[in-house]
Amino acid sequence: MNYDALLWLSFGGPEGPDDVMPFLENVTRGRGVPPERLAEVAEHYHHFDGVSPINRLNREAIAAVERELAEQGVELPVYFGNRNWHPMVEDTVKRMAADGVKRALVFATSAYGGYSACRQYDEDILRARAAVGEKAPQLVKLRQFFDHPLFVEANADAVRAAYEQVGDRDTRLVFVAHSVPTAADAASGPPEEGGHRYSRQVAEASRLVAEQLGVETYDVVWQSRSGSPHVPWLEPDIVDHIEALHGDGVRAVVCCPIGFVSDHLEVIWDLDNEAAEKAEELGMGFARSATPNSDPRFAQLVVELVREQTEGAAVRKLSTLTTGGDTANGAPCATRCCEPARRPATAGAQNA
Numbered sequence: 296m297n298y299d300a301l302l303w304l305s306f307g308g309p310e311g312p313d314d315v316m317p318f319l320e321n322v323t324r325g326r327g328v329p330p331e332r333l334a335e336v337a338e339h340y341h342h343f344d345g346v347s348p349i350n351r352l353n354r355e356a357i358a359a360v361e362r363e364l365a366e367q368g369v370e371l372p373v374y375f376g377n378r379n380w381h382p383m384v385e386d387t388v389k390r391m392a393a394d395g396v397k398r399a400l401v402f403a404t405s406a407y408g409g410y411s412a413c414r415q416y417d418e419d420i421l422r423a424r425a426a427v428g429e430k431a432p433q434l435v436k437l438r439q440f441f442d443h444p445l446f447v448e449a450n451a452d453a454v455r456a457a458y459e460q461v462g463d464r465d466t467r468l469v470f471v472a473h474s475v476p477t478a479a480d481a482a483s484g485p486p487e488e489g490g491h492r493y494s495r496q497v498a499e500a501s502r503l504v505a506e507q508l509g510v511e512t513y514d515v516v517w518q519s520r521s522g523s524p525h526v527p528w529l530e531p532d533i534v535d536h537i538e539a540l541h542g543d544g545v546r547a548v549v550c551c552p553i554g555f556v557s558d559h560l561e562v563i564w565d566l567d568n569e570a571a572e573k574a575e576e577l578g579m580g581f582a583r584s585a586t587p588n589s590d591p592r593f594a595q596l597v598v599e600l601v602r603e604q605t606e607g608a609a610v611r612k613l614s615t616l617t618t619g620g621d622t623a624n625g626a627p628c629a630t631r632c633c634e635p636a637r638r639p640a641t642a643g644a645q646n647a
């Protein structure tokens with residue numbers, strides 16, 4: 296085997312009240328997020344005593360992957376590092392170097408392309424290797440998996456369970472992913488592909504899940520809009536959409552957070568709280584499907600992606616859309632792929 300470790304690379308989240316502001320400052324540094332928005336998001340975290348479940352969920356996922364690796368006889372120690380909170384990826388890669396790791400695979404906890412979902416993880420890899428210097432291990436990132444059969448099946452089964460919760464009503468299936476600025480979506484993927492790789496992949500994953508369920512009518516909407524109000528982001532927002540569905544006579548919503556792999560704060564606050572509350576206020580049924588992290592197929596998926604690299608296992612994907620994100624040492628996967636937005640270029644936003 297030509298790899299000697301697996302690095303689990305994620306977003307990170309606070310683990311106590313004193314972590315909240317420094318974490319949010321890490322996330323938003325230089326990104327034009329207004330202080331009002333920051334204060335509002337800090338409140339969301341304080342509802343949970345300043346603890347995001349994301350680090351715990353990542354640790355659980357890593358334990359499941361370690362078991363799966365052992366079961367399949369793959370010897371690969373797993374390390375955990377984050378972009379925005381401890382364990383910070385710089386520290387983790389330092390530790391990997393000290394342990395003598397030379398060449399590691401990297402699993403980033405997002406299924407999609409796009410700047411925030413993919414290329415920013417390459418920037419994390421670059422930063423971490425630069426912080427370690429000469430001894431830094433080679434870091435090879437695993438591909439995007441939005442259309443992997445195990446990802447689609449785990450979501451489809453979770454949606455089935457959510458349907459059972461709302462019962463036999465006139466129900467609409469609504470897929471949700473994290474909103475991004477429309478300019479960031481337009482710039483996602485290599486330019487020759489025509490952009491919008493992020494929203495196209497989200498739409499395709501949603502289509503695949505709906506197809507597996509035999510559901511013909513469904514919607515794809517967005518959540519957790521941030522940034523300056525002057526900058527356009529992908530719409531509609533899930534909460535507004537629930538209101539619109541109510542106006543159309545829909546009586547219940549099954550919401551599938553297709554854009555995320557675990558029940559972290561943006562899921563448990565923006566969906567389980569805000570969206571659920573809106574539905575309740577309107578007298579609508581509401582259920583949210585579980586994210587793949589809680590499904591044994593997620594660990595199997597990660598190990599399958601590892602084996603694609605270590606032993607040329609078959610690349611399983613259900614769509615014909617391009618799958619990028621497989622990169623070495625933080626280089627982008629194609630020229631100009633998912634370039635970060637040039638900040639003040641967008642409509643009238645001085646600060647964005």
Ligand SMILES: CC1=C(CCC(=O)O)c2cc3nc(cc4[nH]c(cc5[nH]c(cc1n2)c(C)c5CCC(=O)O)c(CCC(=O)O)c4C)C(CCC(=O)O)=C3C
Pocket residue numbers: 306307308309319322323326328332333336347348349404405409411412473474475476519520521522554555559560561
């Ligand atoms: C596409 C995408 C994903 C999915 C891909 C992936 O999973 O990587 C994602 C995941 C997440 N986003 C998260 C949290 C936050 N995102 C923020 C801000 C932003 N997200 C953006 C995009 C995305 N974000 C963008 C374009 C911004 C604006 C600032 C910027 O241009 O970068 C902010 C700042 C405050 C605010 O919301 O205004 C917070 C706190 C958490 C952790 C939750 C927890 O703690 O449990 C997770 C997993």
Ligand SMILES: [Fe+2]
Pocket residue numbers: 473
């Ligand atoms: Fe985010």
